[in-house]
Amino acid sequence: MAKVTPYKNSGLGKKEQVTKMFDTISKDYDGLNRVISFGFDVNWRKKVVKIVKDKKPDSILDIATGTGDLAIQFSETSASKIVGLDISKGMLEIGKVKVEKKGLQDRVELVLGDSENMIFQDNSFDVVTVAFGVRNFENLEKGLKEIYRVLKPKGTFVILETSVPAKTPYKQGYMAYTKYILPLIGKVFSKDRNAYKYLSESASVFPYGDALNNILQEIGFNSVEDFPQTFGVATIYRATK
Numbered sequence: 285m286a287k288v289t290p291y292k293n294s295g296l297g298k299k300e301q302v303t304k305m306f307d308t309i310s311k312d313y314d315g316l317n318r319v320i321s322f323g324f325d326v327n328w329r330k331k332v333v334k335i336v337k338d339k340k341p342d343s344i345l346d347i348a349t350g351t352g353d354l355a356i357q358f359s360e361t362s363a364s365k366i367v368g369l370d371i372s373k374g375m376l377e378i379g380k381v382k383v384e385k386k387g388l389q390d391r392v393e394l395v396l397g398d399s400e401n402m403i404f405q406d407n408s409f410d411v412v413t414v415a416f417g418v419r420n421f422e423n424l425e426k427g428l429k430e431i432y433r434v435l436k437p438k439g440t441f442v443i444l445e446t447s448v449p450a451k452t453p454y455k456q457g458y459m460a461y462t463k464y465i466l467p468l469i470g471k472v473f474s475k476d477r478n479a480y481k482y483l484s485e486s487a488s489v490f491p492y493g494d495a496l497n498n499i500l501q502e503i504g505f506n507s508v509e510d511f512p513q514t515f516g517v518a519t520i521y522r523a524t525k
Contacts, residue, residue: 299422310374337361341410348417352379368394404434415444419490435525447492449516
């Protein structure tokens with residue numbers, strides 16, 4: 285698998301670069317997400333919430349929570365404990381304002397931390413989710429092993445991530461959009477001109493479909509399934525410990 289780092293020759297590792305990048309674009313992130321996904325990301329997240337809600341969890345960990353959108357949506361579930369984890373302080377600061385505005389401080393906690401070296405004890409959460417975050421792991425296998433560790437036995441792991449459509453003309457359209465249009469949108473609307481170039485490049489080389497299913501199974505997850513969304517431009521993965 286090709287390794288993509290945000291800014292070549294920066295002198296920083298991928299983790300440090302990703303942290304700096306998201307700190308920089310944090311104020312633009314929510315609005316740009318709606319724009320670059322044509323609003324489809326809202327519906328994709330709703331489907332993740334439904335999957336989680338059906339499991340009737342008491343505890344949920346949302347990794348790479350960003351500004352906390354998904355963690356906040358999990359308040360619709362039966363969970364009494366919802367933790368959102370992210371490596372970017374800038375993203376979390378915006379998320380905490382959202383949590384306070386909705387009066388969810390007693391149920392939703394946003395914490396600064398590294399998904400590849402989590403502070404949580406083994407078997408801590410009924411459900412773990414990651415939305416548009418696994419491709420930013422510095423070491424994918426290490427991050428997935430950490431998720432497996434903190435997930436309770438028989439717990440559910442859900443990933444929402446970009447993928448590449450398999451069929452023509454959607455594949456060609458997607459490749460052109462991510463290569464030319466997405467970086468242009470980021471250049472026009474974001475403070476960090478390189479950020480959305482990185483996001484498009486990382487999406488194009490990240491394993492998806494059967495490739496990611498196989499990695500999850502190698503880690504130890506069972507009942508691995510994938511559900512392509514919107515012609516395959518994103519995929520929801522569900523697995524069990």
